[in-house]
Every structure is written in C-alpha cells, then in structure tokens.
Amino acid sequence: MDTDRIRRWLIVYLAILVGEPSESIEANVPFSRFDIDSVDAVQMAAEFEKAFAVEIGPEFFLRGELTLDEMVALIAETAVV
DSSP, X not given: XXXXXXXXHHHHHHHHHHTSXXXXXXXXXXXXXXXXXXXXXXXXXXXXXXXXXXXXXXXXXXXTTSBHHHHHHHHHHHOBO
C-alpha cells in the first residue's frame, strides 16, 4: 500500500475529527494525542475500508503508543487487500 496516501488520509481524517487544520496534525506524536475512542475507531476503520478497499480492524486506531508514522507503516504492512 502507498504509505504517503495512507498518511495523507489519516491526517485529513484526524484533522476533521479533532477540529484542527490538517497542517497542525503532527505525524511524529503518539496517536493517543488525538483522543480516539472506540466509536471513533470503528468509524475510522469503516471509512478507511471505503477509501482503500482493504479490511482493517478498529484496534489499529486504538494503539495510542504508536506515532501516526508508525501506524502508517503498520497498516501498510498488515492491511488485508
């Protein structure tokens, strides 16, 4: 999967979710900064699946210890096409 495309999608999605401009979303901070709850994670996984036509579990978005860049790499490695 294209990591740049995943990163851009996550940044835009998170910006909308937290109500900040996408330029303020930093890829090197822990994902926990974005305060994603289980409902957000389920919705995010569903939207990701629509955008990329791949299955991904909501648990990916609940790994608060990972940075956005680390999450992008993990998704690119493990997403089921």
